[in-house]
Amino acid sequence: MIDKLDFLENDYKELSQKIIDPKVIEDTKEWQKLAKEHAEIEPIVMKYREYNKALETLEEDKEMLKEKLDDEFKEMLKGEISELELEVEALEEELKILLIPKDPNDDKNVIVEIRAGAGGNEAGLFAGDLFRMYSMYAEKQGWKVEMMDSNNQGIGGFKEVIFMIKGKGAYSKLKYESGVHRVQRVPETEASGRIHTSTSTVAVLPEAEDIDLEINPNDIRIDVFRSSGNGGQSVNTTDSAVRITHLPTGMVVSCQDEKSQHKNRDKAMKILKARLYDQLMTEQNAEIAQERRSQVGSGDRSERIRTYNFPQGRVTDHRINMTIHRLEGFLDGDIEEIIDALITTDQAEKLKQVG
Helix, strand or coil: CHHHHHHHHHHHHHHHHHCCCHHHHHCHHHHHHHHHHHHHHHHHHHHHHHHHHHHHHHHHHHHHHCCCCCHHHHHHHHHHHHHHHHHHHHHHHHHHHHCCCCCCCCCCCEEEEEEECCCHHHHHHHHHHHHHHHHHHHHHHCCEEEEEEEEECCCCCEEEEEEEEECCCHHHHHHHHCEEEEEEECCCCCCCCCCEEEEEEEEEEECCCCCCCCCCHHHEEEEEECCECHHHCECCCCCCEEEEEECCCCEEEEECCCCCHHHHHHHHHHHHHHHHHHHHHHHHHHHHHHHCCCCCCCCCCCCEEEEEECCCCEEEECCCCEEECCHHHHHCCCCHHHHHHHHHHHHHHHHHHHC
């Protein structure tokens, strides 16, 4: 651990010099990259310096204790040594946590895609419940929600809804939400009171910045068309809806929520970039995931992660075997308890690997 910290200390000093170098400042992209790296390792280096200072003082006090001293001063010194030993131990633990490989996307905004799965209309209503839940959670965090695209099912709820949540650390909190969410409840239309099970799939993608990913304009085809409402009726007399096809991957994104073609195009590009970036990250992480499968789950979209049981008023997260008996509050965006438990479990798993 100390070798790694010494390496980071040297790296930090070098980066501190580079980011004030006029040649580097001229190259905006290079400067942004180095400044980001510098900011990421700064908290670790500052904590390591604090640790070294405490260690140095502890050694000095121990040396002093070997000298001829009066009893009162000796007792005071022993007390200080005990305190410093506890401080060094606590700082060591903090450093271990700081050395857990940080997800480079943690501070980013997210694009959340919710799709109704098995269960017909009931699955669409549940997709609407999840959209509301995340929107209310975002509001509690002081984040902003921006609708990107939606496909309403006509009776409330969505076949698909895509939205962006803007706020520092949004990805770090919401990244564990990717997967299949299952609901068990009696639909309002069910006369016999039979419980139905339906599902919705959630995908949480970090917003891709230009520094992360560049799309070659020759790699995309842009088509415009008239947006349509429920039942296929045209809701717009101009070609404002936009469909972007990424030719190398065949990935297609449509956006028709805005009346302006320009705004729809911007939103569709953001979704496309996030999906391509997510694909890139998934490929890069595939090998790592094989080696160390986290208990919290792989973020696999097909993994069933949570069940919302209405008759029993409970929510169960299957990855950490945690059940909360306040379903109503949970669907009103009070999801912090499960999110914190998922983060803690993930950290504990990663800490084992650092240790």
